[in-house]
Amino acid sequence: MIPSAPPTPIGQPLAIDGGPPVVAGPLPSIRDASGRLIGAEEEALVREVIRSGTLAYIYGDKVRRFEAEFARLHGVRHAVAVSSGTAALHTAMIYLDPEPGDEVIVSPLTDMGSVIPILYQQAVPVFADVDPRTQNLDPRSVAALVSPRTRAIMVTHLYGNPADLDPLLAVARRHDLAVIEDCAQAHLARYRGRLVGTFGHLGCFSFQQSKHITTGDGGMVIAAEDGRHGRRLRECFDKGWPRDRPGRDHLFLAPNYHLTELQAAVGLAQLGKYPACLSGRQRAARQLDGLLADEPAVEPVAVQDGAEAVYFYYCFRLRAGALRVAPAQFVAALTAEGVRCEQGYPGPVPLYAYPVIRDRRTFGRSGWPFTSPPARRDWTYPPGTCPVAERLCQETVVLPWNERLEPAHVAAIAAAVRKVADAYRA
Numbered sequence: 001m002i003p004s005a006p007p008t009p010i011g012q013p014l015a016i017d018g019g020p021p022v023v024a025g026p027l028p029s030i031r032d033a034s035g036r037l038i039g040a041e042e043e044a045l046v047r048e049v050i051r052s053g054t055l056a057y058i059y060g061d062k063v064r065r066f067e068a069e070f071a072r073l074h075g076v077r078h079a080v081a082v083s084s085g086t087a088a089l090h091t092a093m094i095y096l097d098p099e100p101g102d103e104v105i106v107s108p109l110t111d112m113g114s115v116i117p118i119l120y121q122q123a124v125p126v127f128a129d130v131d132p133r134t135q136n137l138d139p140r141s142v143a144a145l146v147s148p149r150t151r152a153i154m155v156t157h158l159y160g161n162p163a164d165l166d167p168l169l170a171v172a173r174r175h176d177l178a179v180i181e182d183c184a185q186a187h188l189a190r191y192r193g194r195l196v197g198t199f200g201h202l203g204c205f206s207f208q209q210s211k212h213i214t215t216g217d218g219g220m221v222i223a224a225e226d227g228r229h230g231r232r233l234r235e236c237f238d239k240g241w242p243r244d245r246p247g248r249d250h251l252f253l254a255p256n257y258h259l260t261e262l263q264a265a266v267g268l269a270q271l272g273k274y275p276a277c278l279s280g281r282q283r284a285a286r287q288l289d290g291l292l293a294d295e296p297a298v299e300p301v302a303v304q305d306g307a308e309a310v311y312f313y314y315c316f317r318l319r320a321g322a323l324r325v326a327p328a329q330f331v332a333a334l335t336a337e338g339v340r341c342e343q344g345y346p347g348p349v350p351l352y353a354y355p356v357i358r359d360r361r362t363f364g365r366s367g368w369p370f371t372s373p374p375a376r377r378d379w380t381y382p383p384g385t386c387p388v389a390e391r392l393c394q395e396t397v398v399l400p401w402n403e404r405l406e407p408a409h410v411a412a413i414a415a416a417v418r419k420v421a422d423a424y425r426a
């Protein structure tokens with residue numbers, strides 16, 4: 001249903017105050033078919049798997065084909081499919097095999113799925129601050145945090161917007177650090193013309209429901225080379241088991257993160273949807289950029305120079321002093337107008353303010369790895385750890401985005417933003 005979109009709902013009371021909402025009907029959503037490109041192609045391949053009776057990847061060919069096509073798409077030699085984006089990042093961490101207490105520099109503006117794998121490997125997350133324009137890692141902050149215990153930099157390409165890789169890779173090269181690219185939100189985004197995920201040592205993807213292509217849940221790790229640290233990627237998500245050799249063996253500690261043949265069947269069909277997904281999201285984002293260009297209260301998150309963004313979310317900051325209400329009130333009012341949105345990402349506070357990290361709720365009462373004997377120090381992350389990120393979490397409005405937003409939907413979203421901004425203008 002196309003919502004009603006009065007171009008200038010001037011004079012109407014806000015919906016939060018009892019007025020009519022700008023967006024009368026539901027907008028397309030990633031939660032169901034309204035906002036996703038899932039159909040006959042997926043159905044046919046899933047039916048094939050069901051009829052074959054082979055659901056497990058170790059006996060089938062769908063996961064292998066999904067991996068091969070994903071590797072080919074990225075021009076890399078290796079790709080392994082796993083059960084989630086978190087599993088992909090954990091597989092990458094297992095591959096790097098850090099010593100307990102080693103440090104991984106990471107953004108505080110990312111999903112907890114970026115940090116959980118660091119903690120499970122008994123390594124310590126070190127949160128670097130972000131660039132206020134793009135909200136991605138600030139290379140100067142990263143450089144300042146490198147220590148003799150730093151093992152890797154995990155670079156999230158947030159909101160589908162590539163991070164500034166050149167200076168980040170320079171820091172990594174200078175200190176001989178591994179680089180894990182977290183591309184969960186940035187499928188086929190480009191930096192200086194090249195696909196993200198192919199710059200670092202390992203590129204990790206998520207196929208969770210909201211991602212550019214989806215298998216419900218799922219993930220992928222890509223790499224130019226395998227076995228570099230004495231481990232092969234395929235063993236890092238498969239109980240340390242070298243299945244290409246006869247018999248059973250378990251070479252090191254690793255979980256079972258298999259993707260199933262059913263999921264890979266969906267994934268194979270979804271690969272064909274990338275062009276429509278990317279162009280739909282980009283077209284809608286460009287339209288909203290244009291419609292909000294002269295709205296003084298909002299400032300869209302900047303796309304990195306030399307990059308092509310793929311819009312996992314559409315995000316803007318509320319300009320300090322432009323409105324007479326707090327950002328939470330703006331978000332509540334915009335939601336009431338029929339535009340679902342959130343304050344900040346991963347929320348109104350950065351990752352380190354969530355109980356798992358703030359209160360060190362990890363392994364029993366140990367507080368490990370934050371407090372573990374091999375760590376360089378006792379790790380705490382008090383307010384003020386990353387001041388720019390903390391401010392952005394407060395000021396940013398996050399709009400869920402998808403490839404089925406039509407021009408009328410985007411016009412309605414813009415009208416709602418303007419209505420709320422007009423009502424609350426300072």
Ligand SMILES: Cc1ncc(COP(=O)(O)O)c(C=O)c1O
Pocket residue numbers: 084085086087110111113114156182184185206207208217218219
């Ligand atoms: C940037 C980022 N990293 C990691 C993840 C974890 O992926 P998953 O939810 O598939 O485990 C997500 C998921 O939202 C994400 O957005």
